[in-house]
Amino acid sequence: MSEEEDGVKKEQRKAWREGAVRDRNVILHGGRGMVLDQIWLDAGNFLVDFNYANASSVSPPVLRLAKKDSFESVVMDHLRMNGAYWGLTTLDLLGKLDAVDKEDVISWVMQCQHESGGFAGNIGHDPHILYTLSAVQVLALFEKLDMLDIDKVSNYISGLQNEDGSFSGDVWGEVDTRFSYIAVCCLSILHRLDKIDVDKAVNYIVSCKNLDGGFGCTPGGESHAGQIFCCVGALAITGALHHVDKDLLGWWLCERQVKSGGLNGRPEKLPDVCYSWWVLSSLIMIDRVHWISKEKLVKFILDCQDLENGGISDRPDDAVDVFHTYFGVAGLSLLEYPGLKAIDPAYALPIDVVNRIFFGK
Ligand code: GRG
Numbered sequence: 001m002s003e004e005e006d007g008v009k010k011e012q013r014k015a016w017r018e019g020a021v022r023d024r025n026v027i028l029h030g031g032r033g034m035v036l037d038q039i040w041l042d043a044g045n046f047l048v049d050f051n052y053a054n055a056s057s058v059s060p061p062v063l064r065l066a067k068k069d070s071f072e073s074v075v076m077d078h079l080r081m082n083g084a085y086w087g088l089t090t091l092d093l094l095g096k097l098d099a100v101d102k103e104d105v106i107s108w109v110m111q112c113q114h115e116s117g118g119f120a121g122n123i124g125h126d127p128h129i130l131y132t133l134s135a136v137q138v139l140a141l142f143e144k145l146d147m148l149d150i151d152k153v154s155n156y157i158s159g160l161q162n163e164d165g166s167f168s169g170d171v172w173g174e175v176d177t178r179f180s181y182i183a184v185c186c187l188s189i190l191h192r193l194d195k196i197d198v199d200k201a202v203n204y205i206v207s208c209k210n211l212d213g214g215f216g217c218t219p220g221g222e223s224h225a226g227q228i229f230c231c232v233g234a235l236a237i238t239g240a241l242h243h244v245d246k247d248l249l250g251w252w253l254c255e256r257q258v259k260s261g262g263l264n265g266r267p268e269k270l271p272d273v274c275y276s277w278w279v280l281s282s283l284i285m286i287d288r289v290h291w292i293s294k295e296k297l298v299k300f301i302l303d304c305q306d307l308e309n310g311g312i313s314d315r316p317d318d319a320v321d322v323f324h325t326y327f328g329v330a331g332l333s334l335l336e337y338p339g340l341k342a343i344d345p346a347y348a349l350p351i352d353v354v355n356r357i358f359f360g361k
Contacts, residue, residue, distance in 0.1 A: 077121075077122055077125075078120075078121045078122055078125045079121040079122075079131075080121055080122040081109070081112060081119060081120070081121045081122065081131040081134040081135055081138070082121060082130065082131065082134050083322055083323075084105070084108075084109070084134065084138055085134035085137050085138055086322050086323055086325075086326035086327075087322050087326070088100065088105070088138055088141055089137070089141065089326060089330070089343075089348070089349065089350070090322070090325055090326045090329045090330075092141050092341065092350050092353070093329050093330065093333050093340050093341045093343060093350060094329065094339075094340065094341075095341065097141065097142075102142050102144075105138065105142065106139065106142060106144050106147060108123070109135050109138055109139060110147060111123050112125075112131065112135060113127075113135070114126075114127040116156050116159075117132075117149070117152035117153045117154075117155055117156030117157075118131075118132045118153075118156040118157075118170070119131045119132045119134070119135035119136075126170065127156070127170060128169055128170045129157060129160055129167065129168075129169050129170060129179050129182050129183060129186075130169065130178070130179075130182055132153065132156065132157065132182075132186060133182045133185060133186045136148070136153065136186050136189055136190065137189070137348070137349055140189060140349060140353050140356075140357060141349070141350075141353055143356065145189070145190070145357070148190070150190050150191075150192060151192075153186075153190060154187055154190050154192035154195045155195070157183050157186055157187055157195070157196070158183075158187070158192075158195040158196045160179065160183065161183065161196050161197065161200075161201065162175065164200070164204055165197060165199075165200030165201045165202070165203050165204035166179075166180060166201075166204045166218075167179035167180050167182070167183045167201070175218060176217045176218065177204075177205060177208050177215060177216070177217050177218070177227050177230045177231050177234075178217065178226075178227070178230050180201055180204060180205055180230065180231070180234050181229075181230035181231070181233050181234040182230075183196065183201070184196075184198075184201060184233075184234040184237050184238055185233065185234070185237060185346070185347060185348075188237050188347075189347065189357055193238070198238050201234070201238070202234075202235065202238055202240045202243070205231045205234055205235060205240075205243075206243045207219045208221065208227070208231060209231070209243070209244075210222075210223045212248070212252050213244075213245045213248030213249035213250075213251070213252050214227075214228050214249060214252050214253075215227050215228050215230070215231035215232070222266065223252065223266065224265055224266050225253070225256060225263070225264075225265040225266065225275050225278040225279045225282070226265060226278045228249070228253070228278065228279075228282050229277070229278040229279075229281055229282050232244060232249075232282045232285050232286060233281070233282075233285065233345075233346045233348075236285045236345075236346045237346050237347075241285065241286065244286055246286040246287065246288060247288075249282070249286060249288075250283065250286055250288030250291055251291075253279050253282055253283050253286075253288065253291075253292075254283065254288065254291035254292045255267070256275060256279050256292075257292045257293065257296070257297065258271050260296075260300050260303075261293060261295075261296025261297050261298075261299050261300035262275070262276075262297070262300035262301075262315070263275035263276055263279045263280070263292075263297065265278065265279075270315065271300065271315065272314045272315065272324075273300075273301055273304050273312055273313065273314050273315070273324045273327055273328045273331065274314065274323065274324060274327040275327075276297060276300075276301055276327060276328060276330075276331025276332075276334075276335075277327040277330045277331050277334070277348075278327075279292075280292075280297070280331055280334045280335070280345075281334060281345035281346070281348070282345075284334060284345040285345050285346060289334075294335050297331070297335060298332065298335050298337060300316075301328045301331055301332055302332075303316045304316050304318070304324070304328060305320075305328075306320045311324075311325045312324050312325045312327075312328030312329070330343050330348070
């Protein structure tokens with residue numbers, strides 16, 4: 001790209017960002033250390049529903065609300081449960097979970113549950129295994145797992161296991177190792193792993209392992225850092241990490257670090273802050289995190305912040321969003337960045353939440 005073109009692109013990005021800034025729904029002041037001082041989440045797109053009614057009860061410096069009918073809000077309507085998980089987990093890592101009204105959140109989450117036991121991405125949408133995990137994770141953040149009919153939720157998940165051990169995402173039948181992870185993670189949080197055939201689930205995941213040591217979404221599928229997180233995470237939770245060739249996979253994963261310090265998701269691709277989670281958590285689970293430069297990765301993530309308004313984008317100078325803000329903060333947490341709670345690399349929840357679930361403390 002010529003210098004002139006680069007200048008034009010930068011101007012366009014700036015204008016886009018300023019427009020996006022005007023449109024944003026919620027500003028959350030993280031207040032954790034200098035650099036993370038003004039975390040900007042467009043979590044409003046996700047969180048606004050359950051705070052909107054009570055806007056006046058939320059103190060303005062912590063949470064400011066605007067319109068909820070923006071374009072972004074409408075097109076993301078169906079995946080709001082996922083957004084809630086990203087935004088709320090970020091807040092918890094920043095020690096700011098009390099910025100939202102717990103009762104409103106829980107009431108909204110419970111209204112997303114269907115008779116089948118599964119949760120939808122929002123009220124009035126269809127249930128899916130992904131939103132079911134997000135709902136369970138959100139309830140776990142608020143110590144409200146006791147709101148659930150555990151058998152009902154776990155029957156919904158176990159009903160999605162196929163004969164070969166794989167999992168479908170919903171009644172329409174798409175199969176993907178993402179859903180294997182989700183099933184295993186969710187049932188483990190609910191203490192109901194016995195509801196599925198764990199051996200078959202593990203064998204299916206192992207059948208998705210490639211010659212490069214990585215994993216794909218189905219047998220023979222290309223290795224991708226996102227799928228690797230899912231497969232390694234599920235194997236970690238089920239105590240089956242011996243199926244991973246740790247040196248081979250560690251080598252593939254550490255090669256994801258590019259010159260800027262950022263990580264990509266597969267060879268020849270651009271770095272993206274979200275891989276700070278998918279790659280780093282996998283490296284930690286297989287005990288090879290010392291094979292990348294942590295300092296360079298911290299710098300890359302911090303370079304992706306919007307220093308004026310907070311929030312984190314995929315790459316420096318791009319527009320921030322709640323997805324990348326979550327994965328940036330979660331990545332920094334894995335890197336032991338000061339002022340953040342520690343996050344569990346397999347359950348993708350703050351460690352104190354995981355300890356509460358498994359050790360009651
Ligand atoms: C609880 C953290 C957590 C996860 C739940 C949904 C899920 C389980 C895991 C998703 C794993 C995954 C496949 C992540 C990748 C997401 C992503 C950025 C995909 C982009 O893929 P491409 O091909 O991008 O568009 P690249 O970077 O390869 O160009």
